[in-house]
Amino acid sequence: MAAEPAPVRRLRADQARRVADVLRxxxxxxxxxEVLPGEQELAAEYSASRNTVREALALLKDEGLxxxxxKVGTRVAQRKYDHGLDALLGLQETLKGHGTVRNEVRAAMHVTAPPAVARRLGVAPGERVVYLERLRHLADLPLSLDLTYLVPDIGTEVLGHDLETTDIFVLLEQISGQSLGSADLALEAVSADPHTASTLEIPDSAPxxxxxxxxxxDDGRPVDLEYIRMRGDRITMRGSLTRSTPEWKVI
Structure with missing residues (x-):
């Protein structure tokens, strides 16, 4: 039997980060x-010192959680809303049960598609498409700033509908007579520029x-290209993944 590796001395900051991850x-x-367990109880649960627990709680406090x-204790300040990565849903469908999603329509017009947008939507270079910009609220809380390009035939009909209370996905299916089939997506962290930060009511450079x-x-035709900036302090992306048969099992 192989000998166990010698234990590595871990810094308290490393231990605090580990505790903070599970608590988060x-x-x-x-x-x-509403109220978290006391420091002594958390220290026993995580086999950590009270100083380590204090550092972990300080990390979560800095995050605003x-x-x-x-004389009261540690209280939950705010919770995030889950946004799924394994289902193709609009924001209203995603946050159903959490409150009313309201859209502030900041732009709704025809524009000449930038070449990269035209290629991805499968339209001719220089063709005019529909451009939408919406600030999306849950109740009074601004959650995301959505920039959307739609193919011209369906997009033109979208402009005639209620964009303040209806998800674009619902309109795309109603107008086309088809279900949405699939989507390609990329997710990354960016810092809020001053204008976006002001719009979403967050500090400059917030994540x-x-x-x-x-x-x-459903027939494979691309119809909707979106660039969505979501508040990192109020949204958590979640999904369920499955693993294909690994190579070592096939050989």
Whole structure:
């Protein structure tokens, strides 16, 4: 039997980060109604010192997830909303049950498609497409800034509908008579530029989740190209993944 490797001395900051990661998940999962367990209880649960637990809680406080109130304890300050990565849903469908999604339509017009947009939507170079810009709120909280390019035939009909309370995905299916089939997406972290930060009511350079998504109808036709900036402090991206048969099992 191989000897176990010698234990590596870990810095308290490393241990605090480990505790904070698990606590963060518990907060998002609703494991705590309002108040977190005390430091001594957390220290026993995570086999950590109270100083390590304090550092972990300080990390979560800096993220805005918790408040530490004297003589009251550590309270959950805010929760994030889950946004799935394994289903093709609009924001209203995603946040169903959390409140009313309202769209502030900042632009809705025909524009000449930039060459890269035209290629991805499968339209001719220089063709005019429909461009939408929407600031999306959950109740009074601004959650995302969505920039959308739509193919001209379907997009022109979209302009005649209620864009303040209806998801674009719903309109695409109603107008085309088809279901949406698939989407290619890329997700990355970006810093909020001053204008976007002001629009979303967050500090300059605050972290954003930037989602680029090209959506197709069930017949494979691309119809919707979106660039969505979501508040990193209020949205968590989640999905369920499966692994294909690994090579070592095939050989």
């Amino acid at each position: 998940h518990q907060i998002h999962a609703g494991a705590f109604d 918790i408040d530490r109130v004297p 954003l989740l930037m989602l680029e998504r090209l959506t197709r109808l």
